[in-house]
Amino acid sequence: MGKPDFRVQNLHVSVEGKEILKGLNLHIRGGEIHAIMGPNGTGKSTLASSLMGHPHYEVTAGEVVLDGEDVLAMSTDERARAGLFLAMQYPAEVPGVSNANFIRQALNARRGEGNELPVLQFHRKLQEKMKALNIDPSFAERYLNEGFSGGEKKRNEILQMSMLEPRIAILDEIDSGLDIDALKIVANGVNQLRSENIGFLIITHYQRLLNYIVPDHVHVMMQGRIVRSGDAKLAEELEAKGYDWLKKELGIEDETVEVEA
Amino acid sequence: MSEVNTAVSHVHRVAQALGEPSSLLALREAAWRTFQELPQPYVEKTDLRKLTWEIGSFSEQVGKVPAEVQAYIDRLQHSYALFVDGLPIDFRLSEEAKAAGVTYCTIHEAPEKAETLWKANFGTVVAANENKWTALNQALFAGGVFLYAPKGTHMEAPFETIYVWTGGEAGAYSRSLVIAGELADIRYAETVFAAAAGAKVVNSHVLEIVAMADSRVQVSTADAFHRGSTHFVTRRARVDKDAHVLWTVADTSDGTCVELVENELFGPGAKGLARVVGLGHGRSHVELTASMRHVGRHTESEIVMHGVLRDKANTIFRSRTEIVKGAVGAGSEQHDRMIMIDGTARADAIPMLLIDENDVQRCGHAASVGKIDPTQVYYLMSRGIPKSIAVQMIIWGYLHDTVESLASEPMRDLVVARIERELSR
Numbered sequence: 001m002g003k004p005d006f007r008v009q010n011l012h013v014s015v016e017g018k019e020i021l022k023g024l025n026l027h028i029r030g031g032e033i034h035a036i037m038g039p040n041g042t043g044k045s046t047l048a049s050s051l052m053g054h055p056h057y058e059v060t061a062g063e064v065v066l067d068g069e070d071v072l073a074m075s076t077d078e079r080a081r082a083g084l085f086l087a088m089q090y091p092a093e094v095p096g097v098s099n100a101n102f103i104r105q106a107l108n109a110r111r112g113e114g115n116e117l118p119v120l121q122f123h124r125k126l127q128e129k130m131k132a133l134n135i136d137p138s139f140a141e142r143y144l145n146e147g148f149s150g151g152e153k154k155r156n157e158i159l160q161m162s163m164l165e166p167r168i169a170i171l172d173e174i175d176s177g178l179d180i181d182a183l184k185i186v187a188n189g190v191n192q193l194r195s196e197n198i199g200f201l202i203i204t205h206y207q208r209l210l211n212y213i214v215p216d217h218v219h220v221m222m223q224g225r226i227v228r229s230g231d232a233k234l235a236e237e238l239e240a241k242g243y244d245w246l247k248k249e250l251g252i253e254d255e256t257v258e259v260e261a
Numbered sequence: 262m263s264e265v266n267t268a269v270s271h272v273h274r275v276a277q278a279l280g281e282p283s284s285l286l287a288l289r290e291a292a293w294r295t296f297q298e299l300p301q302p303y304v305e306k307t308d309l310r311k312l313t314w315e316i317g318s319f320s321e322q323v324g325k326v327p328a329e330v331q332a333y334i335d336r337l338q339h340s341y342a343l344f345v346d347g348l349p350i351d352f353r354l355s356e357e358a359k360a361a362g363v364t365y366c367t368i369h370e371a372p373e374k375a376e377t378l379w380k381a382n383f384g385t386v387v388a389a390n391e392n393k394w395t396a397l398n399q400a401l402f403a404g405g406v407f408l409y410a411p412k413g414t415h416m417e418a419p420f421e422t423i424y425v426w427t428g429g430e431a432g433a434y435s436r437s438l439v440i441a442g443e444l445a446d447i448r449y450a451e452t453v454f455a456a457a458a459g460a461k462v463v464n465s466h467v468l469e470i471v472a473m474a475d476s477r478v479q480v481s482t483a484d485a486f487h488r489g490s491t492h493f494v495t496r497r498a499r500v501d502k503d504a505h506v507l508w509t510v511a512d513t514s515d516g517t518c519v520e521l522v523e524n525e526l527f528g529p530g531a532k533g534l535a536r537v538v539g540l541g542h543g544r545s546h547v548e549l550t551a552s553m554r555h556v557g558r559h560t561e562s563e564i565v566m567h568g569v570l571r572d573k574a575n576t577i578f579r580s581r582t583e584i585v586k587g588a589v590g591a592g593s594e595q596h597d598r599m600i601m602i603d604g605t606a607r608a609d610a611i612p613m614l615l616i617d618e619n620d621v622q623r624c625g626h627a628a629s630v631g632k633i634d635p636t637q638v639y640y641l642m643s644r645g646i647p648k649s650i651a652v653q654m655i656i657w658g659y660l661h662d663t664v665e666s667l668a669s670e671p672m673r674d675l676v677v678a679r680i681e682r683e684l685s686r
């Protein structure tokens with residue numbers, strides 16, 4: 001398989017009849033890191049969820065193509081097996097299902113029947129990755145996200161990502177709720193994975209994450225679409241000056257996804 | 262009336278051959294009269310009006326041990342007693358248990374082998390006159406064990422009673438009595454294998470447990486009563502001072518069942534836990550009550566009930582906590598949750614709190630009926646796990662802790678296989 005190629009074109013998404021994404025375009029190739037920034041309620045998580053195929057979100061127009069395959073025609077699990085990964089802003093808790101068992105099921109599903117990783121090899125790999133992310137070994141047998149602190153949940157998302165080695169990884173506010181040490185560990189986890197074989201879409205509110213994971217492209221979302229794209233300097237500019245100058249430039253008064261009349 | 266006495270005396274005659282003293286006949290006959298005198302019972306969620314009180318005919322023929330049961334027995338490392346259609350077939354007492362001085366025999370032999378304990382305890386935890394079906398059981402009981410663990414006995418390995426009902430014309434009336442002496446720490450298990458009944462008859466099963474002061478008894482049950490007949494199950498423990506009785510109940514019946522598992526928290530500081538998993542499937546109708554009766558001061562209890570339903574099953578889970586006047590400082594928790602997977606199943610989760618004492622430590626309860634949480638399914642799917650597997654993982658996760666607390670590896674495997682068989686259809 002060659003370099004990943006992920007293309008989103010003119011994406012329109014509604015939830016409960018309300019249009020939230022209004023024609024969004026994005027093109028991510030292997031080796032690239034894209035950051036999406038933007039004020040609250042502008043549709044960033046909606047983008048992430050609808051790319052993953054969350055049943056709540058209805059795609060009303062547009063195209064999403066990964067390596068030439070129509071992503072929108074796939075179910076959520078098929079998207080994941082095709083190489084899409086979403087580190088969620090609020091991952092679910094699943095009592096009674098151990099973290100290790102969950103990751104093993106996921107990994108074997110991704111690798112496909114007949115190509116499962118032998119149990120011992122799996123556990124060695126898991127413990128290695130956990131160590132790198134400074135996750136206590138006991139978390140392998142803890143129930144999936146149950147009773148995890150906010151920061152532990154985020155690290156657990158990154159652990160899953162590094163085990164599954166996706167082709168396109170979307171990280172939704174992976175930095176929120178992390179102290180500076182945890183932030184460095186998480187950023188390090190991302191950087192370790194960086195290669196031609198993976199493209200990243202990183203949703204964040206803060207420049208501080210981008211100090212550790214330097215993006216190639218920065219996009220700003222408002223009103224359910226990308227209103228400005230640039231390089232890493234754009235993020236610094238936003239950090240320094242906020243969003244108002246950009247809104248003024250663009251003639252936007254309410255940046256959120258306002259309900260259409 | 263005369264046909265009735267025939268049944269009682271017949272059962273008694275068979276039991277006598279197994280070591281039952283003649284004095285027991287009077288007890289059985291008295292219970293039979295009680296059975297006849299007691300009115301038709303009322304059960305809130307189960308219509309008993311159309312229920313037969315037919316007891317079926319009795320056979321002395323020893324039934325064959327089904328291959329499934331033999332395979333199960335072959336795996337057991339601990340003490341066990343096997344009954345087929347009420348008759349004792351196989352019995353094993355481990356060396357460890359022998360060394361501990363445990364008394365372990367059939368319920369029929371107990372009046373002779375352990376006269377004092379028998380007299381002091383038989384029928385005191387589940388009395389004949391409690392209701393029509395406990396009376397019926399005392400009149401006709403056939404099969405079951407007597408177990409006494411003397412003071413200070415500590416054994417990790419369980420004692421297991423295996424009841425096999427081969428589905429003939431006879432009713433099933435098992436009865437066991439387990440007594441844990443002071444400071445004893447033991448495990449007891451009951452496993453039921455049953456074929457679909459040949460005739461519509463009424464069945465009544467009883468388990469009495471006496472947990473003396475400072476003892477600890479872990480009880481596991483794996484019921485799979487089959488359709489055709491009606492099953493009444495009464496399992497109760499009397500828990501003395503600072504003793505602790507923990508139940509793990511796994512029910513995969515597909516017949517009509519009215520079941521009670523109860524701790525009578527009698528002594529001060531007595532503690533109780535009931536964990537229940539139920540799988541409703543086919544056209545099963547199961548009304549299962551887990552109950553904690555707080556009598557002593559500073560008694561504590563917890564009930565955790567988890568049900569999974571599919572097809573046209575109807576399952577009622579009732580968690581019941583009663584705190585009688587004088588049980589000051591009692592504390593209790595209830596969690597009752599049911600998941601409907603598919604079909605047109607009906608689930609009722611009914612929390613009951615009956616509190617007559619003002620001075621209560623805490624009394625929490627939560628009950629819910631719903632579908633599998635779609636955000637959990639989505640999360641698992643987002644990692645590449647197909648939907649059907651994701652659903653199974655979530656259900657198993659939800660049952661996991663209770664299944665894990667069953668008495669032995671073979672028993673866990675049995676319950677897992679029974680649930681898996683119905684879930685993977």
Ligand SMILES: Nc1ncnc2c1ncn2[C@@H]1O[C@H](COP(=O)(O)OP(=O)(O)OP(=O)(O)O)[C@@H](O)[C@H]1O
Binds near residue numbers: 016020043047256
């Ligand atoms: N499942 C949903 N049901 C109803 N409304 C929704 C749903 N998901 C998103 N929305 C609405 O869509 C809009 C965009 O929400 P979204 O979560 O995508 O914003 P965001 O940019 O991720 O915000 P934040 O920075 O606060 O995370 C909001 O108005 C939100 O209320």
Ligand SMILES: [Mg+2]
Binds near residue numbers: 044045046089172173
């Ligand atoms: Mg968001």
